[in-house]
Amino acid sequence: MNEQEFLQSYDITKYDRPSLTADIAIFAIHRFAPDSYRHEPSRELSLLLVRRGQHPFRDCWALPGGFVQREESVEACALREVAEETGVQPSALMPIGSYSKPGRDPRGWVVSELFASVIPDEDRLPVGGDDAAEAAWFSVRFDEAADGSCSLRLQNGQTLICARLKLLQSRFGRSSFAILDSGALAFDHAAMIAEALCALRESAKEFEVIFDFLPKRFTLTELQRVQETVMNVSVLPANFRRKISEYVVATDETTEGAGHRPAVLYEKK
Amino acid sequence: MNEQEFLQSYDITKYDRPSLTADIAIFAIHRFAPDSYRHEPSRELSLLLVRRGQHPFRDCWALPGGFVQREESVEACALREVAEETGVQPSALMPIGSYSKPGRDPRGWVVSELFASVIPDEDRLPVGGDDAAEAAWFSVRFDEAADGSCSLRLQNGQTLICARLKLLQSRFGRSSFAILDSGALAFDHAAMIAEALCALRESAKEFEVIFDFLPKRFTLTELQRVQETVMNVSVLPANFRRKISEYVVATDETTEGAGHRPAVLYEKK
DNA sequence: CAAATAGTGTCTCTAAGACAATATCAC
DNA sequence: GTGATATTGTCTTAGAGACACTATTTG
Numbered sequence: 001m002n003e004q005e006f007l008q009s010y011d012i013t014k015y016d017r018p019s020l021t022a023d024i025a026i027f028a029i030h031r032f033a034p035d036s037y038r039h040e041p042s043r044e045l046s047l048l049l050v051r052r053g054q055h056p057f058r059d060c061w062a063l064p065g066g067f068v069q070r071e072e073s074v075e076a077c078a079l080r081e082v083a084e085e086t087g088v089q090p091s092a093l094m095p096i097g098s099y100s101k102p103g104r105d106p107r108g109w110v111v112s113e114l115f116a117s118v119i120p121d122e123d124r125l126p127v128g129g130d131d132a133a134e135a136a137w138f139s140v141r142f143d144e145a146a147d148g149s150c151s152l153r154l155q156n157g158q159t160l161i162c163a164r165l166k167l168l169q170s171r172f173g174r175s176s177f178a179i180l181d182s183g184a185l186a187f188d189h190a191a192m193i194a195e196a197l198c199a200l201r202e203s204a205k206e207f208e209v210i211f212d213f214l215p216k217r218f219t220l221t222e223l224q225r226v227q228e229t230v231m232n233v234s235v236l237p238a239n240f241r242r243k244i245s246e247y248v249v250a251t252d253e254t255t256e257g258a259g260h261r262p263a264v265l266y267e268k269k
Numbered sequence: 270m271n272e273q274e275f276l277q278s279y280d281i282t283k284y285d286r287p288s289l290t291a292d293i294a295i296f297a298i299h300r301f302a303p304d305s306y307r308h309e310p311s312r313e314l315s316l317l318l319v320r321r322g323q324h325p326f327r328d329c330w331a332l333p334g335g336f337v338q339r340e341e342s343v344e345a346c347a348l349r350e351v352a353e354e355t356g357v358q359p360s361a362l363m364p365i366g367s368y369s370k371p372g373r374d375p376r377g378w379v380v381s382e383l384f385a386s387v388i389p390d391e392d393r394l395p396v397g398g399d400d401a402a403e404a405a406w407f408s409v410r411f412d413e414a415a416d417g418s419c420s421l422r423l424q425n426g427q428t429l430i431c432a433r434l435k436l437l438q439s440r441f442g443r444s445s446f447a448i449l450d451s452g453a454l455a456f457d458h459a460a461m462i463a464e465a466l467c468a469l470r471e472s473a474k475e476f477e478v479i480f481d482f483l484p485k486r487f488t489l490t491e492l493q494r495v496q497e498t499v500m501n502v503s504v505l506p507a508n509f510r511r512k513i514s515e516y517v518v519a520t521d522e523t524t525e526g527a528g529h530r531p532a533v534l535y536e537k538k
Numbered sequence: 539c540a541a542a543t544a545g546t547g548t549c550t551c552t553a554a555g556a557c558a559a560t561a562t563c564a565c
Numbered sequence: 566g567t568g569a570t571a572t573t574g575t576c577t578t579a580g581a582g583a584c585a586c587t588a589t590t591t592g
Contacts, residue, residue: 003375006324012377016339017288019281020380038564038569055275070285070378074369094441095366098382100343106272108281109339111289113367172363172472173442203441221571238573239555260570261562307542307591490544507546508582529543530589 018100018109022077023065023189025096025116025196026086028124029213029229030137038259040221043229044139047154047193048085051134056106057186061154061161063193064135065112078115085135087125090117091212094203096196097174104188112187116196118212142197142232150177152194163190173202204230207247211268217251219263220244287369287378291346292334292458294365294385294465295355297393298482298498299406307528309490312498313408316423316462317354320403325375326455330423330430332462333404334381347384354404356394359386360481363472365465366443373457381456385465387481411466411501419446421463432459442471473499476516480537486520488532489513 026048031041049061064085068077096114138154148167163183168176175198182190203209224240254262295317300310318330333354337346365383407423417436432452444467451459472478493509523531
């Protein structure tokens with residue numbers, strides 16, 4: 001039997017196989033208008049969640065995602081889902097990991113691939129509040145204690161989701177968590193969100209992902225605030241500028257009308 | 270309809286689904302006996318490959334792996350495969366990524382999860398040469414040119430596999446490659462191997478994975494050689510010792526009978 | 539003592555952090 | 566000028582790399 005004959009007689013669907021989904025943690029940094037036009041806006045890291053309209057976990061909040069289709073890579077599926085949910089094409093998908101623990105989905109054998117992506121606040125679509133598939137941006141607060149226990153707080157107006165997790169391990173630039181209390185999050189999405197967030201922070205350290213939060217041209221202070229907001233730290237402007245200088249290039253454009261010294265706009269090198 | 274009723278009537282197998290495999294790149298560092306007992310052995314990074322006994326890609330070399338079974342996580346499947354192929358339980362699995370490009374498997378819609386794992390040379394089983402599923406260790410040479418083109422050379426005695434790749438991107442601590450010439454490797458395994466190797470090198474930088482190549486107790490020179498072999502660089506002993514000191518703890522045991530000053534054995538802290 | 543590997547001390551240079559100072563706008 | 570943010574200069578300190586040196590074994 002040659003290879004062609006083998007393939008013609010071979011039926012891969014004889015064997016047991018899982019359903020496969022791609023889920024995406026879409027982050028943005030939301031700017032809040034300041035009291036006075038002369039002040040800097042405040043900023044919050046935000047995550048897009050959808051409220052499930054169907055069983056299981058009906059009315060729970062979940063990461064956007066969907067089943068991977070034939071003739072489509074997992075990445076293409078994730079990109080399609082981002083476009084459907086936000087109308088935006090993110091500049092890069094960060095692969096976070098796969099989730100395949102038996103029993104993680106009450107519908108049956110479902111394996112999920114998780115990606116993180118980042119979009120500029122400017123491109124964010126206003127998300128409706130009473131569609132069939134309701135979507136909303138939640139501000140993210142994630143605190144890790146020294147003993148590995150963590151709390152993940154997601155807030156959208158009156159809606160507060162508070163999950164509790166425990167760090168299992170942190171190797172190879174990825175962390176993994178066990179869920180102690182999933183709040184009102186569907187499936188194992190609490191752990192997924194925590195792991196995506198850790199990967200995002202890790203990547204922000206190396207300035208790999210922070211540009212994706214901003215439009216093409218930006219000021220260095222904006223860029224610095226992005227890193228500070230994502231990593232939940234604060235750095236000195238002089239040091240940030242020294243380190244970032246090799247990754248950016250100045251344009252001849254500046255901000256204006258801000259009531260203080262104008263800032264030079266930069267682009268990613 | 271409540272959740273229980275929904276789940277009872279829900280048949281997930283109505284929808285189209287892929288087959289799912291877990292593949293593993295198992296690395297070890299092989300020591301070659303020196304000319305004289307007083308000399309250091311030479312070392313080579315090695316990778317375990319299996320020769321396919323069936324279509325497709327019959328007689329080609331491939332990464333060990335297999336279909337994920339129901340009630341088994343992808344990680345458990347990878348560990349099971351490592352155990353079957355080497356008889357060894359690796360101390361950690363490094364997730365590398367998922368491979369889902371349409372057409373990557375002529376049998377149909379197959380998605381593969383790739384892991385890397387590392388085992389000590391001491392635990393390596395002698396692999397047979399004429400089984401149904403022939404397995405063999407190949408020495409690994411991987412060179413990246415400045416323009417992104419790479420060559421991957423795998424050698425076992427007379428058998429030389431030489432694949433050519435092109436770096437597509439390197440973000441988030443992972444590299445991805447396009448295959449220009451897969452040598453005699455099955456499927457897209459040439460790219461998988463390159464990506465696993467890059468992740469391994471990345472991880473060796475942070476001393477995360479180098480301990481797994483050695484038994485519980487080891488000398489600092491051995492540990493240094495592991496890092497040098499994996500990353501294909503050489504470092505000065507004084508500097509290596511200074512950096513590694515925070516990760517190791519000395520025991521009261523030393524080597525002996527080596528024809529030179531005995532070395533203190535260390536353990537991972 | 540010779541040959542081999544094991545292990546230490548220290549100089550230099552670079553990068554990171556801290557802090558102070560100056561620049562430029564709107565009003 | 567005042568108040569705000571933008572931007573630069575430089576001091577100090579921690580770490581990486583280079584190199585020279587000492588230590589301990591077998592034969």
